[in-house]
Amino acid sequence: MPRPFTRLPEPWAFVRHFTPNWFAMTMGTGVLALVIANLPWAFAGRDDLAFALWLINALLFVTFSLLFVARCLLFRDTFMPMLTHPVQSMYLGAIPMGLATLISGMTLFGARHLGNGVYPLAQALWWVDALLAMGTAMLVPYLMFTRQDHALEKLTGVWLLPIVAPEVAASAAGVLVPHLSAEAARQMLAVGYLMWGMSLSLAFSLITLVLLRLALHKLPDTDFAATSWLPLGPLSTGCLGLLSMGRDAPLAFAGTPLQGAAELARDIGLIGGLALWGAALWWLVAATLFTRHYLRDRMAFNLGWWGFTFPLGVFGLATFELYRLTALSLFGVIGAATALQLIAVWTLVMQRTLRGIWHGELFSAPCLRRAA
Structure with missing residues (x-):
């Protein structure tokens, strides 16, 4: 058996070259658990399997957070190259999105595996996640406008990552709200709707640009194959957030002047969720066709392959929520097919990732190569 880490570009490369796109692994693993x-x-064994995956994801998130902090403290010269890199900086949005999957899992598994005391912790972590998501959604576009070099022919769905983070946090709020006091639930829902509106409006603008780029310059290189799935994420998360927050709003705002608006939000949530799900379905089919095209070119593995998992997972979650609300078998069948597809894709990508970790070939930050 070959020795591990034989392809590290330099000693301690797993720290110096640790990039934020590793957090996409926590997004994919977390959404599979959900x-x-x-x-x-x-x-x-369904619940035990989901909880085991959530525990693995929690371990991954803590490990990656320590590595990321270590890089920022021990190799400070690498921080600005990461922020100004036109691709690596986008993956900063994966940090709050990975945390959001942990918060949702804490809420789902709390009573059975972790005890009711987990809900206050999940609430505190949600506000941290909201701040990280909002900060990323503000900082990265600012750097795009002032420090980074971009061009339309280089545009990919990876631009969506920083601005979708608030929308993912809003969807996590829909999971947590039923376990909070009425006042805390109202505050979280109000902030959740604000983040949902900000994120989805920007996401629609960028998806429009992605469609224009595809029409004018065709598909990106195989290194960016997984980015063709990323627009599925905000459409599916937008649907899921609208459904979950609308479901919780009537109870949270009962007996307040906003009770009528909350009941309307529930009804509009279903209609809007169906509309967003339809848009997501179109992109799911398109991304599947794009991937078939890429497979003929023998795509080389990179960490970007985790981009195949999270959009597919949130589409599955949105589909299951519509199935519960409408009882239409169509959503049940599509949701089951999506879950099976996600399991297969996650297994493949995890296998390739573990192999890359063993050899050390995944620890090479593009932003440092460019800076050199």
């Missing part, structure tokens, strides 16, 4: 936990059909 999809399994939210399957409408029970089977032996």
Whole structure:
């Protein structure tokens, strides 16, 4: 058996070259745990399997957070190259999105595995996540406008990552709100709707640009194959957030002057969720066709492949939520197919990632190569 880390570009490369796109691994693993936990059909070991995946994801998130902080403290010269890199900086949005999957899992598994005391912790972490998401959504576009070099022919769906983070936090709020006091629930829902509106409006603008770029310059290189799935994320998360927050709003605002508006939000949430799901379905089919095209070119593995997982997972979660609300078998069938596809894709990408970690070939930050 070959020795590990034989392809590290330099000693301590796993710290110096640690990039934020590793947090996409926590996004994909976390959403898989949530999809399994939210399957409408029970089977032996379902909840235990979902909780085990959530625990693995929690360990990954803590490990990656320590590595990222270590890089920023021990190799300060690498911080600005990361921020000004036109691709690596986008993955800063993966940090709050990975944290959001942990918060949702804490809420789902709290009573059975972690005890009711986990809800105050989840609430505190949600506000941290909201601040990180808003900060990323503000900072990275500012750097795009002032410090980074971009061109239309180089545009990919990776531009969506920093601005979608608030929308993912809003969807996590929909999971947590039923376990909070009425006043805390109202505050969280109000902030959640604000973040949802800000994020989705910007996401629609960028998706429009992505479509224009595809029409004018065709598909990106195979290194960016997974980015063709990223527009599916904000459309699916937008649907899920609208459904979950609308479902919780009537109870949270009961007996207040906003009770009528909250009941309207529930009804509009279903209609708007169906509309967003339809848009997401179009992009799911398009991204599948794009991937078939890329497979003929023998894509080389990179960490960007985790971009295949999270959009597919949130589409599955949104589909299951529509199935519960409408009882239409169409959503059940599509949701089940999506879950199976996610399991297969996650297994493949995790296998390739572990192999890359063993050899050390994934620890090479593009921003440092460019700076050199």
